[in-house]
Amino acid sequence: MSEEIPGPPGLPFVGNVFDIDPNNTINSFSHLADKYGPIFKLSVGGQWRYFVAGFEPFSELTDDKRFRKGIAPALKQVRNGAGSGLFTAFHGEHDWEIAHRTLLPAFGPLPIQNMFDEMYDIASQLILKWARNGPGTPISVTDDFTRLTLDSIAICALDTRFNSFARTEQHPFVKAMVDFLVESGNRQNRPAVAQMFYREANKKYNDDINLMHSVAQEVLDRRRKNPSDKKDLLNAMVIGKDPKTGEQLSDENIMNNMITFLIAGHETTAGMLSFTTYYLLKNPSAYRRAQQEVDSVVGTGPVKYEHTKKLPFIEACLRETLRLEPTAPGFSREPSQGHDETLCGGKYLIPDGSKVFCLLQKIQRDPAVFGEDADEFKPERMLDENFQKLPGSSWKPFGTGPRGCIGRPFAWQEGVLALAMILQNFELRLADPGYQLHIKQTLTVKPADLYMYATPRGDHT
Ligand code: HEM
Numbered sequence: 001m002s003e004e005i006p007g008p009p010g011l012p013f014v015g016n017v018f019d020i021d022p023n024n025t026i027n028s029f030s031h032l033a034d035k036y037g038p039i040f041k042l043s044v045g046g047q048w049r050y051f052v053a054g055f056e057p058f059s060e061l062t063d064d065k066r067f068r069k070g071i072a073p074a075l076k077q078v079r080n081g082a083g084s085g086l087f088t089a090f091h092g093e094h095d096w097e098i099a100h101r102t103l104l105p106a107f108g109p110l111p112i113q114n115m116f117d118e119m120y121d122i123a124s125q126l127i128l129k130w131a132r133n134g135p136g137t138p139i140s141v142t143d144d145f146t147r148l149t150l151d152s153i154a155i156c157a158l159d160t161r162f163n164s165f166a167r168t169e170q171h172p173f174v175k176a177m178v179d180f181l182v183e184s185g186n187r188q189n190r191p192a193v194a195q196m197f198y199r200e201a202n203k204k205y206n207d208d209i210n211l212m213h214s215v216a217q218e219v220l221d222r223r224r225k226n227p228s229d230k231k232d233l234l235n236a237m238v239i240g241k242d243p244k245t246g247e248q249l250s251d252e253n254i255m256n257n258m259i260t261f262l263i264a265g266h267e268t269t270a271g272m273l274s275f276t277t278y279y280l281l282k283n284p285s286a287y288r289r290a291q292q293e294v295d296s297v298v299g300t301g302p303v304k305y306e307h308t309k310k311l312p313f314i315e316a317c318l319r320e321t322l323r324l325e326p327t328a329p330g331f332s333r334e335p336s337q338g339h340d341e342t343l344c345g346g347k348y349l350i351p352d353g354s355k356v357f358c359l360l361q362k363i364q365r366d367p368a369v370f371g372e373d374a375d376e377f378k379p380e381r382m383l384d385e386n387f388q389k390l391p392g393s394s395w396k397p398f399g400t401g402p403r404g405c406i407g408r409p410f411a412w413q414e415g416v417l418a419l420a421m422i423l424q425n426f427e428l429r430l431a432d433p434g435y436q437l438h439i440k441q442t443l444t445v446k447p448a449d450l451y452m453y454a455t456p457r458g459d460h461t
Contacts, residue, residue, distance in 0.1 A: 002342060002349040005050065007041040008032065015043030022189045024441045026329045026361065029053070033362050039348055045073075050350060053362035055369050057343040059393040061333045061356060062400045066341055069403040070334035070355040074443065077184035078263065081177075081209045083252065085260030086406060091336070095253045098242045102249060103257070103406060106236035112409045114231040115156050116305045116417070122151045123418045125165040127425050135455035138431045141277055142446045145270040145418075150174060150262070152414055157233040157261040158219050173215045176208040177262060181443055183208070216255040233261060261407070267444040269411045271327030273418055276317055278437060278447050279324070279377045281430050286379055290314055291423045298424055308416045312383055314423075318415050319382035322397035324375070326360035327444050331399055333358060360397060369394045426454040 010016045019042060020028045029051055032040055038054025052058050061067050068091050071079070079088045086103070089096035105111070126148050130139060147164035154162045162171040170178070183205045187195065195202070223238055237254045241247065249257070280287040293313045298304075332355045335341040341350045350356060365374045369391060370381070380386070387395075398405035405411075422428070431451035440448040 003347050005039055005041045005348050006036040007043075008036070010043045015046070017044065020044070022186075024439065026359070026441055026445060027439065029330075029357070029359050030362060033359060038362075038366075039343060048351075048354060050354060050356040051359055052343070052356055053359040055363055055366040055391070055394055057348075058358055058363045058396075059391070060343050061358060062393045062396065064336070064401040066336060067333040067356075068336040068401075069399075070332035072332040072355055072357060073188040074185060075332075077187045078181070078443070080184065080205070081180050081212055082260045082263060083256040085253075085256035087260045087264045095250075095256070098245070098247050099237075099249055099253055099257055100402070100406070101242045101244055102240040103233070103236055105243075106233055106240065107406050107409050109409070111231055111236070112413055113305055115410070116308075116413065118155050118232075119152050119414050119417055120303070122148060122155065123414075123421050125151070126418070127421055129165050130426060130454045131456050133454075135453055137453070138451040139454055141450040141452055142270060142274045142440075145273040145277075146266065148273070148418060149266040149269040149414065153261055153265040153410075155232075156410070157265070158216070158258055159223060159230070159232060159234050160215075160219060173212060173262075176211040177259070180205065180208040180212065181263065185442060212259050213255060216258045217251075219258065220251060220254055234258070263443075264405075265407050265410065267442065267446070268327045269414055271325070271444050271446040272318060272322060272411065272415055274447050274450060275325040275327065276321040276415075276419065277422075277428065277452070278450055279321055280317065281428060281452065283377050286317060286377065287428075290317055290419070294420050294423045298420060300424070303417060303420045303424065307420065308413060311416055311420060313379060314416055314419050315412075316379040316382040316384075316387070318412070318419070319387060319395065320377055320379040323364045323370075323382070323395055324361070324377060325439075325445065326364060326397040327446070328360075328397065328399070328405075329441070329445050330358050330360050332356065358396075364395060364397070366394070422454075425457060427457055428452050428454050 008016055008019050011018065019032065032042070033051065033053035039050070039052050039057050041048050041050050052061060071088065071090055075088050082088045084090070084093045084095040086096060086099050126144055129144070133139070151162050151164050154160050162174060164171070164174070183201060190198070219234070220238070223234055228235070237249055237257060240249070280290060290313055293311055297310045298307045334355050335350055335352050338352060340352050342348060343350055367374045393400070398408045429452060431453060435450065438448045439445050
């Protein structure tokens with residue numbers, strides 16, 4: 001006999017709606033995990049939703065023979081703009097199968113290396129901006145990292161320069177995408193019947209979707225009219241063939257995935273860089289070690305591709321940051337075999353068709369795996385020799401199984417490169433030395449109100 005999964009008592013009709021802060025759901029779930037333990041349930045919109053916040057039940061959920069990706073309510077809304085693109089496709093959708101097999105090689109080591117020069121170009125724009133601003137201008141850390149990651153993915157997936165560092169107003173595509181994501185988040189919290197009363201919001205939402213699609217269509221038409229041998233993601237989608245069936249991606253599938261790469265590929269990486277900067281600023285010895293590593297491996301010349309493979313401490317800092325602050329804060333799993341499943345060695349029942357949300361921030365801070373100092377930033381524990389010894393499912397910021405992040409090598413190269421260039425060129429300090437970390441949540445999480453100063457280092461050989 002299975003046991004009742006714990007959870008807060010709900011109210012008639014509305015269930016646990018008042019236990020969740022719609023502006024920071026992750027924070028609410030974390031507090032509930034502190035109270036109810038590594039597995040709990042909530043009644044939302046008349047349905048039970050299950051939450052896992054500890055390593056043990058999570059490691060069962062990563063078993064692809066029993067569970068698979070579930071499309072949670074927020075992602076269902078994102079489908080309104082990104083359709084059956086890789087990120088939002090339902091399990092088994094044909095579009096996903098074709099796009100996955102066609103695009104996986106485009107994220108392999110050589111194609112990612114081929115994107116280095118464009119990533120370098122965009123990162124140089126950030127360095128120039130900070131150098132021009134001078135040491136007395138406060139930098140909004142998340143804003144500038146968002147400019148960096150947006151422009152990098154846009155040039156590789158859309159062959160479009162957003163020029164975010166040169167403009168004060170966002171590119172129309174970016175504005176539409178950001179507003180679309182915010183509204184997708186709002187819609188998941190509204191009952192379906194209430195949705196029709198939001199007429200103005202619905203119109204704006206549809207306009208934003210149309211704008212994203214028309215930009216994607218223009219880009220596609222332009223590339224088809226002017227074929228190039230560029231080895232970018234756009235060409236992988238336009239020219240590539242499914243190695244299994246020989247099929248090509250339909251135009252709709254290409255456009256859905258252009259939008260998908262932009263959505264999935266910018267905020268997560270910008271958040272990773274912002275949190276890493278925060279942790280380095282709060283941990284001077286890690287900061288010094290990271291900077292010394294860059295100085296000894298790169299020196300004062302340009303950062304080259306080969307250098308990015310020789311910066312183990314920088315990589316450990318990124319890994320440790322994503323352990324403490326996974327910028328995609330969770331993902332959903334559902335039973336995959338057409339019958340109910342159990343968790344915690346058979347103790348708790350997960351009915352077929354229900355979704356379990358994996359609360360990564362809690363799972364990756366489980367003291368049973370990371371010890372009593374699990375909440376502390378200690379990049380040493382993520383150096384290769386220690387990282388390899390961690391239990392399989394203890395570090396999963398890029399998701400799991402076939403639905404794990406296809407963009408991981410892209411994000412990694414971009415992140416290591418940007419950090420190396422920043423540490424090589426600047427001394428950073430917090431604008432407010434007493435800054436306490438607090439979180440801004442959309443589909444992803446970022447540090448809120450984080451400002452710093454960047455002083456050029458000059459010649460430091
Ligand atoms: C999937 C995290 C960067 C594209 C995922 C998933 C996670 C994740 C957790 C799985 C979601 C789920 O199971 O529902 C991250 C993090 C990133 C990052 C933390 C940066 C630090 C990127 C980049 C791209 C990208 C740069 C594009 C170039 C995707 C796509 C999927 C995905 C397309 C869906 C894969 C599929 O289901 O086939 N990512 N991501 N991500 N990510 Fe990333």
